[in-house]
Amino acid sequence: MRAPQSRTKSSSAALAPPVAAIRVAVRRALTELSGAGPVLVACSGGADSLALAAATAFVAPRLGRRAGLVTVDHGLQPGSAERAEAVAGWASGQGLDPVEAVPVRVDGRTGGPEAAAREARYEALVDAARRHDAAAVLLGHTRDDQAETVLLALARGAGPRGLAGMPERRELAGVALLRPLLDIAREDTRTACAALGLIPWDDPHNVDPVYARARVRADALPALVRALGPGVVDNLARTARQIAADTAALDELAAAALADVRAAAGGLAVEALAGLPPAVRTRVLHAWARELGAAPAALSHRHVAALDALVTDWHGQGAVHLPGGLPVVRRDGRLTT
Known part of the structure; x- marks a missing residue:
């Protein structure tokens, strides 16, 4: 693949509105971040993560924080190793440090290809963060990604937790994952790259109809925009923020109730x-099931509904079997194993 390139930046390019908006978003995320370690940008070389990496390279030193980059080679396409090395070389040239190109193995994992690649990628990012004692890993998901996530959650009947979309911050295995660009449009990241003279890589998987997200991106979301107007994307992302706030409040109530x-x-x-x-x-039942050892990824609405029936629709039914074969029964006025 062709390496990301930077032309000499003019003052007008540096002040292009999308460039400024992305830098402001990164500055806000880094200003609120505790810990003295570096931040690592997860960068595929696509427009979203490339614009994020460029903004971080500009902002982080001005805040007195080191910034590095990790690019993950999933090995799923010809030339993927060269692509990863090109991104890493560009990052080093921007002053980002540490910089790593990390190969991962996707084959043999459970779930579909999207889920397997995502699992491998996040494992690699967490490992890199631990190696470098990073304060956080920055991810390049945009407002459009959030809207797509909400539509996919609706299609799966995922409920409020799924409709809350991607959080701005989450902890994964003790590593903070930040998404500074959730209020930034995808098109603005492309515009920012063009203003900065950066040539992003277009992942062919993003337009491959084999993948559900690619179909939403190419067909479903544009159809909604044509039918209901361009505000649909922002409205879906705003809905995710509102549901996330409600979900967080309910989770706090549930923790106390447990x-x-x-x-x-x-x-x-x-x-x-x-x-x-x-x-x-x-x-409460969901949290208790996880406490008992049910794997979060396998714990579904069906399991929680069956536990709830032991409370609200009791007629002598037998045990509810949670993922991992954990039996829960109602006995002597209690739910117990």
Whole structure:
């Protein structure tokens, strides 16, 4: 692939509105970040992550923070190793340090190809963050990515947690993942790259109809924009923010309620559970199931609904089997294993 390139930046290019908006977003994220370690930008070489990396290279030194870059080679396309090395070489030229091109193995993982690649990528990013004692990893997801995530969640019937979309910050295995660009349009990252003389790489998987997100990007979301207007993308992203705030509040209530419904003899007291609002009770049951050892990725609405039926629709039914074969029964006024 062709390496990202930078022409000499004019003052007008540096002050192009998308360039300024992305730098402001990065500055806000880094200003709110604690810890003295470097930040690492996850960069594929695409417009979103390339614009993020360029902004971070500009902003971080001015805040007295080191910034580096990690590019992950999934090995799924011809020339992927060369692409990764080209991105790494560009990053070093921008003063980013440390810089790594990390190969990963995707084959043999469970789930579809998108999920397998994502799992491998995040494992590599977490490992790199730990090697360099990084304060955070920055991800280049944009407002358009958020809108696509909400549509995919709607299609799956994912519920409020899925409709909350991607958070601006989350912890993964003790590593902070930040998404500074969730209020930035994808087109603005392309415009910023052009203003800065950067030539991004276009991942062919992003337009491959084999992948659900690619179909949403190419067909579903543009159809909604044509039917309902360009505000659809921003409205979907805004909806995710609103649902995320509501979900966080309900999660706090559920955490307090879980402590209150624990039975002295172990398990959860059915009578106390029955008195909780359904939205809180199902979150309590979800959190308790995870506490018992149910794998979060395998724990579904079906499992939580079956646990809830032991509380609200009890007619002597047998055990609910959680992922991993964990049985939960109702006995002596308690839910227990």
